[in-house]
Amino acid sequence: MKDRTRRDLVNILVADMVEKYGRAPPMDRRTQYALGLVTLFPSLRDPYSKNGYVLQDFELLFGAETSSKLLEKWGTLLKARVIEQAKNLSRTPQLDYLIQCAEENPDEDGEVPGWDSDMASLLLLVYLLPPPPSGKKGTVKISIREAVDHVVKFHKSCRSLQEHSGPDKRKQPYILAVGTTRNRIHEYYIVLDGELLPCKARSSLSAFDELFKAHYVFGISYDQALNTMYTFVQTTIYNIDVGLSHETPRVKDLRAKLLN
Structure with a gap:
């Protein structure tokens, strides 16, 4: 067909x-x-x-x-613009690290030390659309670095996967990237309710695509810390429920900067 x-x-x-x-x-x-x-x-x-x-x-x-929106738009339109916007933020060692990975700039040994370019640039969205400040009703304040950990976790391929499964694990889904290093990933899983769902994806961008879709397929609300980021992905990239979903001023501002 x-x-x-x-x-x-x-x-x-x-x-x-x-x-x-x-x-x-x-x-x-x-x-x-x-x-x-x-x-x-x-x-x-x-x-x-x-x-x-x-x-x-x-x-x-x-x-x-x-x-197909994410896979079509990210590399051709949004990725470079996200990196440029991230450079305007207050710089921290972790932010600099992600920008370096996103731009595929090697370290002194000739290798990029962290996530591949697609995953690093996607994680820059968490910096551009950070977790809500403390004091908001029903929210627990966490750092941006902790919020990044709610999107993807690295798992050394020689270790058991059981530490990520079980009934006591948090319900919101995240990517488990299994490999020898963060930029040498062999397989991806979506961790959901203590279950490990193998990804069809063989790339970090496709794994994130499956992570986002899992929210709709299984009827799961967004992680509180990532709600703004996921709403941006939902409306700006996938064009789902545009004008119907609540968008913060940050989401609208970032969309204007990236698309105009």
């Missing part, structure tokens, strides 16, 4: 589902549509998900065009 045909098929299904069940169809209906899609067209089955359709579920919610 050609990409254009696949997109048309998914869009037809989305239109039918929205007409029958509204903009936010029940989970069982989304699952029913996704299962039907991969049953009729096995080549669309996702081999890395338990049932073959997690990613299909997101496409059924928003369509193939919306589903």
Whole structure:
């Protein structure tokens, strides 16, 4: 099946589902549509998900065009502009480290010491859209550095993964990047409710794409510390519920700076 045909098929299904069940169809209906899609067209089955359709579920919610927004926009439009905006912030060693990684500037030994360029530039969004200040109702103040840890954690490939699983782990999803170093990652997982879901992704950008989509597929609210960042990704990158979701002035200001 050609990409254009696949997109048309998914869009037809989305239109039918929205007409029958509204903009936010029940989970069982989304699952029913996704299962039907991969049953009729096995080549669309996702081999890395338990049932073959997690990613299909997101496409059924928003369509193939919306589903591909991050991968299409980041490298060609937003990444360089995010890096430039980050350079205008008050500099700290951790911020400088991420900017260096994002620009792929090597250290004295000729290697970039941390995350790859895509992951580092995505994490710069947390600096540009930091956690809410203390005193806001229902929020717990954490540092930007701690908030970054709520997006992705590095796991040395020689160690057991069990430390990230179990019923006592926090519910909001994050990426677990497994490898020998932060810029040599072999596999990615989404950690959700103490469960490790293998990512289809083989790149950090695709892993973040799956992390964002997991919120919608599993009906999970954004992490409080990352709410502003995720709202920006939702409205500005994926164009989901633009004008309907609450956006802080920071989100609107950053969008204007990046897109104008």
